[in-house]
Amino acid sequence: MVAILLIAAAGPGLASAAEPPDAPSAVVGEVAARLEAGTASTPGHRLGGAAFTLGGRLPSAPIDLGGALSASGGTLGWRVDPRAHMRWWVAQPNVGPSLVFEYGVRAGAGLVEPAGGIGAAWDLALPREDAHHRLRLGGLLQVRGVQPAAGVFTVGWAWGPEPEPPPPPPPPPEPEPEANTFPDDARIWLPHPVCRWVDESELDDVLASLPPDQRAHVHAAAMATLYTDASGLDGAVMEPAPTQGALLVVGQPGDRVRVGEHEVSAGVDGVVQLAIPEGTVEAHVVGGGRETSLLVAISVGHGSWVRVPEPAPTLVDFELGRADISEASRAQLQELVELAGGWRFELQGGFSPEGNRASNIALADRRAEAVRQALIELGLPEAQVAIIPSAVPEDATDAASRRVCTIHPRPAGEDRP
Amino acid sequence: MIALLVGLLSAHAADRVVVHTGDTVEAIAAAAGDPAAAAAIRAENGLADGDQPRPGTILVLPDALSGTARDAAVLSVFGGVHATIPSIGKVAVETSMPLPPESRVCTDVDGYVTIRLAVSEGGGHHDDITLLPGTCLTIEATSARRKGRSSVVALNRGSITVPPLGPGEQRGEITVATEAGVTSAEDGGFRVHVEEAGQRTEALYTGLSVFGEGVELSLRAGQGSRVPLGGAPTSPVDLLGAGTPDAPPNGATLRRPDFSWLRVETALGYQVELARSADFRDMLVLQSVDRPAWEPDRLLLPGDVEGIWWRVATIDRHGFIGIPSKPRRLDLPPGVRP
Numbered sequence: 001m002v003a004i005l006l007i008a009a010a011g012p013g014l015a016s017a018a019e020p021p022d023a024p025s026a027v028v029g030e031v032a033a034r035l036e037a038g039t040a041s042t043p044g045h046r047l048g049g050a051a052f053t054l055g056g057r058l059p060s061a062p063i064d065l066g067g068a069l070s071a072s073g074g075t076l077g078w079r080v081d082p083r084a085h086m087r088w089w090v091a092q093p094n095v096g097p098s099l100v101f102e103y104g105v106r107a108g109a110g111l112v113e114p115a116g117g118i119g120a121a122w123d124l125a126l127p128r129e130d131a132h133h134r135l136r137l138g139g140l141l142q143v144r145g146v147q148p149a150a151g152v153f154t155v156g157w158a159w160g161p162e163p164e165p166p167p168p169p170p171p172p173p174e175p176e177p178e179a180n181t182f183p184d185d186a187r188i189w190l191p192h193p194v195c196r197w198v199d200e201s202e203l204d205d206v207l208a209s210l211p212p213d214q215r216a217h218v219h220a221a222a223m224a225t226l227y228t229d230a231s232g233l234d235g236a237v238m239e240p241a242p243t244q245g246a247l248l249v250v251g252q253p254g255d256r257v258r259v260g261e262h263e264v265s266a267g268v269d270g271v272v273q274l275a276i277p278e279g280t281v282e283a284h285v286v287g288g289g290r291e292t293s294l295l296v297a298i299s300v301g302h303g304s305w306v307r308v309p310e311p312a313p314t315l316v317d318f319e320l321g322r323a324d325i326s327e328a329s330r331a332q333l334q335e336l337v338e339l340a341g342g343w344r345f346e347l348q349g350g351f352s353p354e355g356n357r358a359s360n361i362a363l364a365d366r367r368a369e370a371v372r373q374a375l376i377e378l379g380l381p382e383a384q385v386a387i388i389p390s391a392v393p394e395d396a397t398d399a400a401s402r403r404v405c406t407i408h409p410r411p412a413g414e415d416r417p
Numbered sequence: 418m419i420a421l422l423v424g425l426l427s428a429h430a431a432d433r434v435v436v437h438t439g440d441t442v443e444a445i446a447a448a449a450g451d452p453a454a455a456a457a458i459r460a461e462n463g464l465a466d467g468d469q470p471r472p473g474t475i476l477v478l479p480d481a482l483s484g485t486a487r488d489a490a491v492l493s494v495f496g497g498v499h500a501t502i503p504s505i506g507k508v509a510v511e512t513s514m515p516l517p518p519e520s521r522v523c524t525d526v527d528g529y530v531t532i533r534l535a536v537s538e539g540g541g542h543h544d545d546i547t548l549l550p551g552t553c554l555t556i557e558a559t560s561a562r563r564k565g566r567s568s569v570v571a572l573n574r575g576s577i578t579v580p581p582l583g584p585g586e587q588r589g590e591i592t593v594a595t596e597a598g599v600t601s602a603e604d605g606g607f608r609v610h611v612e613e614a615g616q617r618t619e620a621l622y623t624g625l626s627v628f629g630e631g632v633e634l635s636l637r638a639g640q641g642s643r644v645p646l647g648g649a650p651t652s653p654v655d656l657l658g659a660g661t662p663d664a665p666p667n668g669a670t671l672r673r674p675d676f677s678w679l680r681v682e683t684a685l686g687y688q689v690e691l692a693r694s695a696d697f698r699d700m701l702v703l704q705s706v707d708r709p710a711w712e713p714d715r716l717l718l719p720g721d722v723e724g725i726w727w728r729v730a731t732i733d734r735h736g737f738i739g740i741p742s743k744p745r746r747l748d749l750p751p752g753v754r755p
Contacts, residue, residue: 246720246753250673271672273752296715303753305674305716 068100244275245298247283251308254342254412255287265342268413287341288409289314311343314407316371320352323366325374333371337378342412345380347371349390352402364390364405371405432478433558433569435592435601436470437626438633449482457481473599473628475557475569475592489516489559489568492533492545493699495719497525516556523553524575529700535559535566535589544568544589544605547700549576557594565589565603574611580696581606581622598629598644606638608738615645619656621740641737657681657731659742660709671718671725671747677710678729678742686732687711693722695744701725705732720753 054065069086086097249257249272256265257272259281264272266287276298285292288311296306314336316329325333336345349364349371368387375385393402434445442464446454457479459466470476491514498510501521508514510522510530524530527550534544534556544566548554552575559568566589570577579591581604588603597615600607606622618627620636627634629644636642640653660678665671676689686707693699701718704711718725725748728741748754 246750248672248750248753269672273672273750275752299717301720303716303718303720303749305713305718307674307712307714 243300244277245300246303247274247276247281247296247298248272248303248305249274249283249285249294249308250305251285251287252310252343252411254344255285255308256341258284258286270411286339287311288343288411289336289339289345289407290409291339311409313409316367316405316407318367318403318405320403321355321363323363323370325370330374330378333374334378336407337375337380340380340384342384344384344386344410344412345375346386346388346408346410348388348406348408350402350404350406351390351393353393361390361392367405371407432482432560432567433592434476434478434567435569435590435599435626435628436472436474436476437601438472440472441469442476445476446482449478451482454479454482471631472633473631475594475599477558487536487559487561488518489520489532489534489556490514491516492531493693494528494530495699495701496528496550498528498530498548499523499525518556518558521553521555521573522548524548524550526550529703531698531700532556534568534570534591535561537561537566537587537589542566542587542589544591545580545698546570546591546593547578547580547698549578549700549703551575552577554593568592569594571595572609572611572616576608576610578608578697578700579605580698583696595644597646597648598627598650601626601628612643615643615648617641617643617736619737619739621656639740641735654733654735654737656737656739657684657733659728659730659740660684660687662727662729662742662745665745665747667745669747670750672750674716675710675712676727676729680709681731683733684709684731685734685736688730688732688738689727690729690741691718691725691727692744693719693725695726695746697726697728697741697744718749718753720749722749722754724748 054063086099247259249255249259249266250270251257251266251272252270253266253268255270255272256263258264259274259276262274264274266272278298278300280295280297283294283296283306285294285308290309290311292308294306294308296304298304314332316325316332318324319326347368349366349368351360351364351367353360365387368390372385372387376382388408391402391406432449434449436445442455442458443452446452446458456466458464458476459468461479462470462474462476464470491510491512494510494512499507500510500514500516500523501507503517503519516522516532522530522532529547529549531545531547534546536543544559546554546568553573554575554577555571555573557569557571560566565587568589569592572593572595577593579593579602582588589605590601590603591605592599592601593609594600595609595611595616598618600609600616600618602620602623602625604623604625606620607625608617608619608621610617618625618636619641620638622638624635624637627636627642627644627650629649630647632649634642634650634653636653639656641656642650642653644650658681660681663677663679664675665673678687681687686705687709689702689704689706689711690697690700691702693701702713702716704713724746726744726746728744730741731739733739
């Protein structure tokens with residue numbers, strides 16, 4: 001066994017005359033190991049052989065397989081050692097076989113024979129457009145072992161045009177846009193001034209009979225809506241036919257609307273809009289102390305507006321001359337808090353006309369404050385409740401009805417008086 | 418356009434003429450193109466030799482004098498509308514449905530329909546009539562003449578409105594007959610209502626004639642008159658002007674249907690109208706209210722429209738509805754409009 005270590009440090013590459021002027025030039029790294037078998041006329045002197053190469057070229061071919069035929073000559077001891085071989089890189093189809101010439105100096109003879117030298121390679125162009133000649137120069141270091149087999153390891157760099165990588169695969173063809181076709185059962189309605197259903201087959205003729213600037217609005221019945229112009233259906237945009245209707249619950253800011261699984265708070269305009277499949281739905285509305293359910297019929301492609309009734313003021317009764325809240329009134333206030341939504345409430349105390357007016361006004365204020373405290377205790381945020389000046393009775397016809405605190409619901413965001 | 422309308426030609430061609438004050442059968446025959454046809458006209462209408470019809474009489478012309486008869490057709494429908502068509506029977510009305518003579522069309526309490534009556538021979542000019550909710554009418558005749566068009570309908574109950582002529586449109590005579598009287602106009606722009614004891618006519622944009630018991634009354638634009646059963650037309654009444662629309666502003670998006678307008682001092686009430694188009698041939702809603710605002714509890718509008726138009730008219734203490742305000746446009750919110 002003869003082990004040969006060949007380290008080739010190639011010099012700057014020289015482009016051949018056949019190389020295209022715009023061929024890329026790059027630094028090429030090359031690492032290879034090969035096993036050779038050959039014949040020798042004298043021990044340590046190999047005249048020819050064949051090799052199997054495992055190596056790589058950076059960056060284009062990190063791993064490659066190749067084959068080589070070689071011939072060398074020289075003398076034992078310190079001697080010159082010219083070598084020549086041909087090499088094929090089978091994994092780089094656009095690189096041709098290389099003719100390699102190496103000229104080195106070997107030290108001694110035996111199992112290990114280190115040597116150094118320089119070499120040159122001539123990459124032959126293949127008869128194809130993306131191949132070209134390449135000349136490489138470099139240094140080498142080799143260790144030769146026992147004949148007739150030899151192990152060779154090479155590593156080095158070369159400068160020269162790098163074969164272009166294979167072109168990327170062409171992108172997949174873009175799908176053809178779908179033809180703007182009508183469903184078989186479509187009908188087309190030409191509105192004012194034509195006012196007539198037409199078949200697709202006669203549509204172009206009909207449109208051609210209209211003035212050039214006439215714009216026709218075309219429906220495909222129950223399937224889609226089309227817009228086109230007098231040029232025909234080319235470029236017409238088919239819009240999906242609606243499958244739902246729109247429900248618009250017209251309440252007040254602060255209302256909360258529940259329809260099925262949807263629960264939405266009304267916006268600043270007090271309107272909640274939902275897309276609903278066709279049929280009858282129940283809209284449940286809470287806010288301002290009232291709770292309302294509204295049955296609404298939804299029609300596909302239509303808007304159905306339904307208005308929520310305004311909440312009525314709530315009256316909290318008091319005993320004559322008293323400002324404490326009864327259990328019944330507390331239950332009444334509890335329900336009001338639960339149905340408050342985002343509304344505000346203005347409290348206006350009242351009194352019956354008997355007695356001193358100044359003390360009655362103070363009593364009315366105490367009644368309003370008692371209601372305010374109760375509402376807050378029951379969970380109504382303090383910001384949603386306010387006291388306004390008491391109501392002075394105009395006559396004594398219904399004294400009992402004046403011994404109340406009136407709770408005025410106000411939509412969220414509405415200016416305070 | 419001509420090709421489109423060929424299919425609407427009717428095999429029957431019995432034209433009709435309204436007799437105005439001073440008209441004679443001979444003059445009508447001459448105007449129809451055959452002065453010698455007076456006897457045929459009398460024979461067709463059961464008149465004795467030498468008899469002259471009273472003003473307001475609707476004469477049937479012999480076929481030889483008639484124009485080109487055309488079937489009326491449904492222009493737009495919203496809500497419940499049905500028709501009883503000769504040789505077919507009772508059917509639900511659909512857009513573009515032909516309505517031959519003697520077809521009876523009725524709207525439900527929520528129904529609106531606009532019918533294209535006569536169409537000119539060359540196309541492009543037509544006479545439309547809109548039936549408001551709770552209305553029934555029978556199409557007597559629709560035809561095109563060399564010099565205009567002629568349509569006659571019998572209004573059995575309810576109310577109709579006829580839009581004014583559009584820019585450049587040729588005149589066409591529309592005659593509406595009720596049990597009490599006859600209204601005839603050549604420029605559109607009027608309303609006729611069947612009332613419990615007669616009819617009411619409002620001339621909105623141009624003059625017209627009202628007939629009752631052989632008496633012809635000419636109304637100017639902005640006037641109204643009643644014709645009681647068995648009586649002559651009442652003296653003209655000046656219609657009130659419209660209240661100026663206030664909200665929603667023109668071009669707004671219709672989220673809250675809160676309509677309001679300026680009060681008219683002597684108004685007894687107002688009538689709000691919503692339609693698909695600015696000419697209100699595609700009526701969607703008509704509502705009477707007693708204050709200068711309308712906040713409907715429920716409203717159903719189609720989403721396949723480019724916009725909604727609304728206007729308001731004033732109802733005076735005699736029940737006459739005045740000239741509508743200038744239309745305002747509203748956009749439908751995204752989600753309502755597909």
